[in-house]
Amino acid sequence: MKRAIEFRLNGQAVHVEARGGQTLLELLRQELGLNGVKEGCGAGECGACTVIVDGQALTSCIFPALEVEGASVTTIEGLAAPDGTLHPVQEAFVRNGAVQCGFCTPGQILSAKALLDLNPHPSEEQIRTALEGNLCRCTGYQQIIEAVKAAAEDQP
Amino acid sequence: MSLPSQVGLSLARRGGLERVTGACLFGVDLAQPGDLHLFALRAGSGPARIQRLDLAAARAYPGVVAVFTAADIPGINRVGIIAKVKDQPILAEGQTRYPGDAVALIAAESLTAARAAARLARLELEPLPAVSDPRQALLPGAPKVGEAGNLLWEARVRKGDPDGALARAAVVVTNTYTTSKAEHAAIEPEGGRAWWQDGLVVVRASTQNPHHDRHDLARLLGLPEEGVRVIQAETGGGFGGKLDLGLQGFLALAAWHLKRPVVMTYTREESLAATAKRHGLVMEYTSAADEQGRLLLCQAEIFGDSGVYASYGPAVCVRAAVHASGPYRVPHVEAHSRLVYTNNAWCGAMRGFGVPQVALAHEGQMDELAQRLGLDPLEMRIINALRPGDETATGQRLGRSAGLVQCLEALRPHYGQWRREAARSEGQYLRGVGLGAMFYGIGNTAMSNPASARLEMDAEGRLCLFTGAAELGQGSDTVLCQIAAETLGWPAQDVRLVRGDTARTLNAGATSASRQTFISGNAVQLAAQGLRGLLLEQAAALLGAPPQDIALDHGGARAAGKGLPLADLLRGLQERGVVVQAVGDYDPPTTPLDPASGQGVPYPTYAFAAQAALVEVDADSGLTRVPQVAAAHDVGRAMNPRAVEAQIKGGVVMGLGYALMEEYTPRCSNLHQYHIPTIADAPRIVPIIVESDDEAGPFGAKGVGEPALIPTAPAVAGGLAQALGRRLFDQPFSLERIMAALMEGRKTERQKDEAGS
Numbered sequence: 001m002k003r004a005i006e007f008r009l010n011g012q013a014v015h016v017e018a019r020g021g022q023t024l025l026e027l028l029r030q031e032l033g034l035n036g037v038k039e040g041c042g043a044g045e046c047g048a049c050t051v052i053v054d055g056q057a058l059t060s061c062i063f064p065a066l067e068v069e070g071a072s073v074t075t076i077e078g079l080a081a082p083d084g085t086l087h088p089v090q091e092a093f094v095r096n097g098a099v100q101c102g103f104c105t106p107g108q109i110l111s112a113k114a115l116l117d118l119n120p121h122p123s124e125e126q127i128r129t130a131l132e133g134n135l136c137r138c139t140g141y142q143q144i145i146e147a148v149k150a151a152a153e154d155q156p
Numbered sequence: 157m158s159l160p161s162q163v164g165l166s167l168a169r170r171g172g173l174e175r176v177t178g179a180c181l182f183g184v185d186l187a188q189p190g191d192l193h194l195f196a197l198r199a200g201s202g203p204a205r206i207q208r209l210d211l212a213a214a215r216a217y218p219g220v221v222a223v224f225t226a227a228d229i230p231g232i233n234r235v236g237i238i239a240k241v242k243d244q245p246i247l248a249e250g251q252t253r254y255p256g257d258a259v260a261l262i263a264a265e266s267l268t269a270a271r272a273a274a275r276l277a278r279l280e281l282e283p284l285p286a287v288s289d290p291r292q293a294l295l296p297g298a299p300k301v302g303e304a305g306n307l308l309w310e311a312r313v314r315k316g317d318p319d320g321a322l323a324r325a326a327v328v329v330t331n332t333y334t335t336s337k338a339e340h341a342a343i344e345p346e347g348g349r350a351w352w353q354d355g356l357v358v359v360r361a362s363t364q365n366p367h368h369d370r371h372d373l374a375r376l377l378g379l380p381e382e383g384v385r386v387i388q389a390e391t392g393g394g395f396g397g398k399l400d401l402g403l404q405g406f407l408a409l410a411a412w413h414l415k416r417p418v419v420m421t422y423t424r425e426e427s428l429a430a431t432a433k434r435h436g437l438v439m440e441y442t443s444a445a446d447e448q449g450r451l452l453l454c455q456a457e458i459f460g461d462s463g464v465y466a467s468y469g470p471a472v473c474v475r476a477a478v479h480a481s482g483p484y485r486v487p488h489v490e491a492h493s494r495l496v497y498t499n500n501a502w503c504g505a506m507r508g509f510g511v512p513q514v515a516l517a518h519e520g521q522m523d524e525l526a527q528r529l530g531l532d533p534l535e536m537r538i539i540n541a542l543r544p545g546d547e548t549a550t551g552q553r554l555g556r557s558a559g560l561v562q563c564l565e566a567l568r569p570h571y572g573q574w575r576r577e578a579a580r581s582e583g584q585y586l587r588g589v590g591l592g593a594m595f596y597g598i599g600n601t602a603m604s605n606p607a608s609a610r611l612e613m614d615a616e617g618r619l620c621l622f623t624g625a626a627e628l629g630q631g632s633d634t635v636l637c638q639i640a641a642e643t644l645g646w647p648a649q650d651v652r653l654v655r656g657d658t659a660r661t662l663n664a665g666a667t668s669a670s671r672q673t674f675i676s677g678n679a680v681q682l683a684a685q686g687l688r689g690l691l692l693e694q695a696a697a698l699l700g701a702p703p704q705d706i707a708l709d710h711g712g713a714r715a716a717g718k719g720l721p722l723a724d725l726l727r728g729l730q731e732r733g734v735v736v737q738a739v740g741d742y743d744p745p746t747t748p749l750d751p752a753s754g755q756g757v758p759y760p761t762y763a764f765a766a767q768a769a770l771v772e773v774d775a776d777s778g779l780t781r782v783p784q785v786a787a788a789h790d791v792g793r794a795m796n797p798r799a800v801e802a803q804i805k806g807g808v809v810m811g812l813g814y815a816l817m818e819e820y821t822p823r824c825s826n827l828h829q830y831h832i833p834t835i836a837d838a839p840r841i842v843p844i845i846v847e848s849d850d851e852a853g854p855f856g857a858k859g860v861g862e863p864a865l866i867p868t869a870p871a872v873a874g875g876l877a878q879a880l881g882r883r884l885f886d887q888p889f890s891l892e893r894i895m896a897a898l899m900e901g902r903k904t905e906r907q908k909d910e911a912g913s
């Protein structure tokens with residue numbers, strides 16, 4: 001079953017056909033060509049596929065595509081300003097060495113952004129809780145925590 | 157304007173920008189419209205004889221373009237990273253050895269069609285006798301798994317007079333340690349794309365070893381090596397799991413037959429079911445010391461299961477024996493290590509090649525000996541630490557770069573403070589502080605393992621480094637450019653890089669064994685010296701000064717008050733028709749090990765490290781946390797301190813997972829059964845860099861990738877032993893095992909109370 005859906009993707013209105021049973025991850029990667037959203041497990045376990053839907057960070061690999069009808073979706077491609085200026089969280093990840101292989105990075109950054117949008121000055125515990133679903137096998141996480149703290153400090 | 161030293165600078169990681177914007181395409185991101193999708197039909201059970209494999213319905217499924225079996229492989233259907241034991245068919249021939257074996261490869265217009273077609277394949281398997289216990293695999297009459305018998309490999313190290321030493325010892329400790337299999341769990345699963353271009357099969361995939369891939373792919377396809385080009389895709393972590401030739405074989409086979417672009421990715425399930433694991437080992441140790449705590453003896457019997465294929469098993473087997481007695485002066489050593497084929501999931505390289513396993517044993521023994529002698533575990537290690545000029549168990553004399561004592565001393569303040577805190581702890585939380593120390597030989601064991609690199613400078617003075625060294629996230633791109641830049645006096649950020657492409661870069665060997673900073677680093681340095689030589693020669697001619705009196709950097713050359721802009725220098729070379737490029741080749745000096753005694757020089761140098769961990773156990777629930785770890789690493793010299801610290805932190809957390817939670821079984825179908833640490837588990841880590849200026853390393857550097865992980869689990873084990881009042885000998889130290897130890901402890905206490913009342 002296919003259905004036409006309409007939603008906002010990185011600030012732009014999109015109209016696309018989605019299938020029942022299709023995940024948001026599949027829709028974004030296969031139909032819309034957004035490769036910044038990664039698949040690490042396909043089972044809601046690793047967070048590599050994190051996107052923000054209506055302000056909430058969620059794992060797109062288990063989120064039905066049809067449910068984004070009318071919603072506002074942000075992926076890693078939508079974070080930097082049109083002129084290429086990085087979002088403060090992106091900037092902080094680069095500056096704090098929070099990126100190693102980088103495969104988990106888009107998901108980490110989006111979880112961090114969703115947190116900071118809601119809670120601009122989180123405690124370390126709150127950062128750990130918000131990012132608990134984003135696995136990283138490379139960094140040991142400490143630099144990620146530092147990056148989120150640094151991004152928080154940069155905020156007004 | 158003079159440039160600051162380009163090594164020792166914490167330059168930002170190359171490629172960081174693409175990774176935070178989502179622009180970076182990894183091996184799993186390469187699909188393009190019109191590509192064919194590949195899907196491997198796996199046996200699902202085994203060992204078994206293939207009675208029938210009827211693929212007619214699968215072939216007829218709409219969208220299916222081709223279905224391949226072993227019969228379609230034009231060359232040799234055996235791959236393997238170690239030349240002597242290439243034993244793995246990429247598609248089964250008549251029989252399967254274990255459930256993960258692939259029996260057919262389907263190429264279709266969509267992945268959905270390929271999967272649907274796979275379900276239509278009629279595969280009838282007749283079970284064959286299996287052997288899953290490695291001890292039984294060695295018994296006469298055991299089902300034969302290895303093509304040349306079930307003993308895959310055996311290694312011995314023997315030094316001094318072990319029997320005599322036992323008789324003279326003041327304390328002797330005998331224990332058996334076990335470890336389980338572990339999964340690499342790089343967050344990017346395996347993925348890649350292949351196509352046919354200008355008469356070549358081109359494969360672009362996640363890999364740690366592009367040149368080896370080309371070799372095995374050419375063999376598989378019956379082509380000369382020049383018939384295959386392998387390009388390393390941006391790779392989302394490896395940890396040893398992307399050393400084996402995995403889906404590259406499928407990609408190349410399909411692209412060669414179909415002359416069309418094909419893509420393939422493993423799902424996490426497939427990655428867990430069908431790729432290599434870390435070896436689980438059983439390690440029986442007897443260790444002895446004199447009254448002053450000086451080690452006299454280490455006897456180690458190491459035995460492990462390789463599963464159905466050899467992969468890097470021989471390297472793990474030998475390395476485990478060579479490192480069995482740990483980073484200590486031990487005059488009498490007897491280590492015997494064996495790996496055996498079984499019908500279990502196969503094992504290969506994983507960050508540390510057997511050393512994380514033996515470190516659990518040799519460090520457990522150090523703690524137990526210290527306890528028996530009434531010595532502090534830190535003092536016990538300092539007394540015995542290998543120092544410059546000492547001899548290792550293989551009789552190798554260490555050079556000046558052996559900084560274990562400095563590492564241990566650097567831990568002292570943290571260790572002391574945590575010990576005091578732990579001693580004060582009472583009530584619900586049981587605390588302990590443990591130590592782990594290690595040494596790790598840089599590069600492959602006792603064999604040639606060269607790397608080459610090339611540098612080129614264009615007419616504008618732009619420097620480009622060509623290296624085959626695979627970047628996996630650890631930072632070799634950045635560090636190798638820093639080494640080139642420093643040698644030449646160029647800014648590292650301006651160095652351009654071509655990496656991991658068999659058509660454009662020379663063989664650098666595998667990114668494994670913590671070897672690229674040291675071995676490729678030396679090759680890059682040699683190339684840079686060669687290029688510098690060309691520039692100096694030209695400058696000498698133009699300035700009329702001898703080369704040794706000339707100062708040269710990216711600004712140009714100067715001698716005796718005269719300056720020569722770089723542009724003039726390069727123009728001069730161009731006019732003479734000189735191509736400004738140079739190649740560096742480096743092969744670390746090693747000697748083969750004597751087969752009976754294991755004596756020899758297996759590595760050019762060793763990394764040393766020590767870590768301390770504070771461990772906290774909730775006495776009611778058994779829940780265990782490691783809030784703090786201090787990690788001191790002798791890296792020779794840190795080329796990029798922040799990158800070194802990043803390796804240390806990542807290694808500690810991987811080591812923590814190994815200690816507390818990671819255990820692969822065939823039931824682990826995804827990451828909810830195979831747990832790896834989350835941000836909530838991550839300790840506060842204090843990385844401490846110790847520099848000892850290695851004689852042979854580029855600018856004194858060694859390696860750190862694997863050493864980062866090795867001491868962590870032993871340190872956690874020590875902390876747990878203190879917290880629980882008893883040592884756990886079986887890794888992982890899971891909640892169940894910790895609970896059992898707590899219950900045991902309560903029982904003993906009750907018995908004591910009862911006896912006392």
Ligand code: FES
Nearest residue numbers: 040042045047061
């Ligand atoms: S891919 Fe979605 S959580 Fe792992």
Ligand code: FES
Nearest residue numbers: 101104136137138
């Ligand atoms: S940076 Fe590699 S998984 Fe996080």
